[in-house]
Amino acid sequence: MMMGAWRCRAWLLLLLLIFCHLFDPSMSQLDSRWVAKKRQMREKVRKMFYHAYENYMAHAFPHDELKPLTRSFTDSLSELGNLKLEHLPTDYNGSALTLIESLSSLAVMGNRTEFERAVIWLSENLSFDVDARVNLFECNIRVLGGLVSAHILATDYTSKLVQGSYKNQLLVLAEDLGRRFLPAFDTPTGLPYAWINLKYGVMENETTETSTSGCGSLILEMGVLSRLTGDPRYESAALRALRKLWSMRSSLNLLGTTLDVTTGEWIERSSGIGAGVDSFYEYLFKAHILFGKEDLWRMFHSAYLAVQKYFRHGPWYHEADMKTGKATYWQLTSLQAFWPGLQASANSSHREFVHVWKKFGVLPERYLLDHQMVHPTEKYYPLRPELAESTFYLYQATKDPWYIEVGESIVNSLNLYTKVEGGFASIRDVTNMEKEDHQHSFFLAETCKYLYLLFDDSFLVDRNYIFTTEGHPLPVLSAWHERLPETFIPSNWTCVENEKSTKPASAMSQQVCPALSLNLGDSGQKVESACHIPDAHSDHRCFTDEDCGVDSMSCRRRSCSMAGYCGLWLLI
Ligand SMILES: *[C@@H]1O[C@H](CO)[C@@H](O)[C@H](O)[C@H]1NC(C)=O
Ligand SMILES: *[C@@H]1O[C@H](CO)[C@@H](O)[C@H](O)[C@H]1NC(C)=O
Ligand SMILES: *[C@@H]1O[C@H](CO)[C@@H](O)[C@H](O)[C@H]1NC(C)=O
Ligand SMILES: *[C@@H]1O[C@H](CO)[C@@H](O)[C@H](O)[C@H]1NC(C)=O
Ligand SMILES: *[C@@H]1O[C@H](CO)[C@@H](O)[C@H](O)[C@H]1NC(C)=O
Ligand SMILES: *[C@@H]1O[C@H](CO)[C@@H](O)[C@H](O)[C@H]1NC(C)=O
Numbered sequence: 001m002m003m004g005a006w007r008c009r010a011w012l013l014l015l016l017l018i019f020c021h022l023f024d025p026s027m028s029q030l031d032s033r034w035v036a037k038k039r040q041m042r043e044k045v046r047k048m049f050y051h052a053y054e055n056y057m058a059h060a061f062p063h064d065e066l067k068p069l070t071r072s073f074t075d076s077l078s079e080l081g082n083l084k085l086e087h088l089p090t091d092y093n094g095s096a097l098t099l100i101e102s103l104s105s106l107a108v109m110g111n112r113t114e115f116e117r118a119v120i121w122l123s124e125n126l127s128f129d130v131d132a133r134v135n136l137f138e139c140n141i142r143v144l145g146g147l148v149s150a151h152i153l154a155t156d157y158t159s160k161l162v163q164g165s166y167k168n169q170l171l172v173l174a175e176d177l178g179r180r181f182l183p184a185f186d187t188p189t190g191l192p193y194a195w196i197n198l199k200y201g202v203m204e205n206e207t208t209e210t211s212t213s214g215c216g217s218l219i220l221e222m223g224v225l226s227r228l229t230g231d232p233r234y235e236s237a238a239l240r241a242l243r244k245l246w247s248m249r250s251s252l253n254l255l256g257t258t259l260d261v262t263t264g265e266w267i268e269r270s271s272g273i274g275a276g277v278d279s280f281y282e283y284l285f286k287a288h289i290l291f292g293k294e295d296l297w298r299m300f301h302s303a304y305l306a307v308q309k310y311f312r313h314g315p316w317y318h319e320a321d322m323k324t325g326k327a328t329y330w331q332l333t334s335l336q337a338f339w340p341g342l343q344a345s346a347n348s349s350h351r352e353f354v355h356v357w358k359k360f361g362v363l364p365e366r367y368l369l370d371h372q373m374v375h376p377t378e379k380y381y382p383l384r385p386e387l388a389e390s391t392f393y394l395y396q397a398t399k400d401p402w403y404i405e406v407g408e409s410i411v412n413s414l415n416l417y418t419k420v421e422g423g424f425a426s427i428r429d430v431t432n433m434e435k436e437d438h439q440h441s442f443f444l445a446e447t448c449k450y451l452y453l454l455f456d457d458s459f460l461v462d463r464n465y466i467f468t469t470e471g472h473p474l475p476v477l478s479a480w481h482e483r484l485p486e487t488f489i490p491s492n493w494t495c496v497e498n499e500k501s502t503k504p505a506s507a508m509s510q511q512v513c514p515a516l517s518l519n520l521g522d523s524g525q526k527v528e529s530a531c532h533i534p535d536a537h538s539d540h541r542c543f544t545d546e547d548c549g550v551d552s553m554s555c556r557r558r559s560c561s562m563a564g565y566c567g568l569w570l571l572i
């Protein structure tokens with residue numbers, strides 16, 4: 001129940017955007033065909049966003065989310081993260097969730113009037129003093145993250161998003177919400193309860209089971225709330241939980257998926273990089289960039305190496321037992337599609353995801369790698385953003401026009417399969433494209449935003465941003481840094497200079513690849529990271545492993561992936 005119920009979010013690497021001004025304003029060198037194509041695609045995405053947004057405003061606002069088929073609403077904030085409703089809210093009429101989630105997208109698309117209108121409405125009408133049991137993780141990434149990000153965008157004098165009338169209303173709301181989170185952390189371990197009632201705090205008989213993501217993905221939003229308000233309680237609570245979680249890792253530096261917050265013991269010891277865990281890794285890394293905390297970098301680095309060692313199989317990642325490192329489940333979950341973006345040079349993994357996307361038209365929630373088939377019960381595609389997200393980051397890193405084409409095919413399938421008159425509907429079953437009456441708020445916060453940024457990244461020109469796991473941008477400010485993480489900027493760093501350059505440049509590889517020489521674990525085995533797979537060699541098409549021959553650099557046999565590409569996959 002827990003695994004399916006945790007909708008945990010994906011994460012990606014923004015490193016390149018942060019330390020390089022990738023956007024080259026001199027358009028003269030650009031192929032004009034690509035410029036026209038990108039402009040046309042950007043307008044297509046803009047239309048998608050407004051189709052989703054305006055239908056929400058017309059038929060669901062101020063409730064949480066739109067039901068696009070029946071043009072009605074669902075007060076889903078209280079249901080997020082749970083399949084069964086155990087504590088039905090008695091007096092909860094929604095928190096305008098989709099509007100809050102849309103704020104930063106409105107800013108990215110430059111819609112000041114609508115942004116301002118939303119801020120005014122929220123400041124006058126939104127209250128968190130409601131008898132609703134919410135999932136801490138979901139409420140944090142969607143509501144708190146949406147509010148702090150929009151607050152920063154609203155106070156940015158260059159954006160002029162709110163014409164002189166902004167009086168920190170969004171921050172006042174965020175702080176009120178943050179205070180309501182704090183009782184969740186009042187446990188013997190400091191690990192927070194997964195559920196909290198916004199009005200009454202932790203319920204009697206509340207479940208003590210939570211997930212790794214649930215404990216480990218709070219630091220960005222709560223840390224920023226502390227920096228903005230000067231009240232250190234939010235950041236300390238989130239950091240304490242993160243450190244406690246890390247202390248529970250196995251000797252292989254692996255974590256499980258679910259745990260008990262009162263005893264600090266693992267419940268589900270198998271884990272991977274998908275549901276229940278993904279954003280833990282993501283937040284270690286991003287929090288290091290945002291706050292310059294060195295210990296978070298060390299935690300991330302060890303965790304990353306363990307992932308590469310125990311979960312990776314060729315371009316795919318499976319799940320493994322945290323104690324033994326033995327493979328447990330051979331499945332692709334759609335949430336994993338974020339991982340290629342992290343590595344920036346992981347074209348090979350991304351390509352496999354694109355292959356599965358193209359096979360079905362969208363990405364099924366769970367795909368069985370060993371049988372090459374969709375999971376019998378998890379056949380849905382709830383408009384998730386992860387592949388669009390990876391595509392955006394990989395395009396930023398490489399400027400390879402191939403990613404623009406991938407983005408175009410994502411946009412086209414979304415319009416073909418999920419667009420209805422009343423908005424965008426999730427897919428219940430990718431094998432027959434049956435629709436479901438739900439337009440998730442992350443479609444507006446993430447899917448549309450990443451696709452828009454893929455085709456037009458002018459929002460990123462003036463400032464460097466980290467995107468939260470819900471796609472809300474947070475600026476990287478030196479004032480928030482304990483110490484600038486200059487370790488990220490190798491002295492021979494080269495930025496991708498224009499659209500034509502396809503040079504893969506990844507600070508990640510600079511950091512992780514030297515670890516090749518590290519001794520890992522008891523076995524003393526060396527780990528190869530993704531960036532050492534020469535992509536040039538893996539563009540070769542194949543039917544069998546024999547078609548691929550031997551890699552000239554390492555003398556190792558290359559093998560043929562599911563999508564029909566040769567590669568030097570790591571087999572342990
Ligand atoms: C929710 O809506 C119902 C029906 O419109 C109303 O009776 C109730 O007072 C509302 N509750 C709140 C908290 O606004
Ligand atoms: C801003 O959003 C509103 C509401 O959807 C829309 O009517 C308006 O055209 C948008 N403005 C711009 C400049 O896109
Ligand atoms: C929102 O607040 C404004 C100003 O207080 C009020 O006029 C309006 O009726 C409120 N809207 C709702 C839906 O409660
Ligand atoms: C808590 O659980 C116990 C044992 O199942 C039950 O007797 C009690 O009524 C529950 N209390 C509440 C408030 O649900
Ligand atoms: C990524 O893979 C695609 C498909 O094989 C290829 O066309 C593209 O050139 C590759 N990009 C990079 C940066 O290797
Ligand atoms: C950058 O420096 C590292 C370590 O100093 C070195 O291993 C690497 O080859 C250099 N890369 C380039 C492109 O010169």
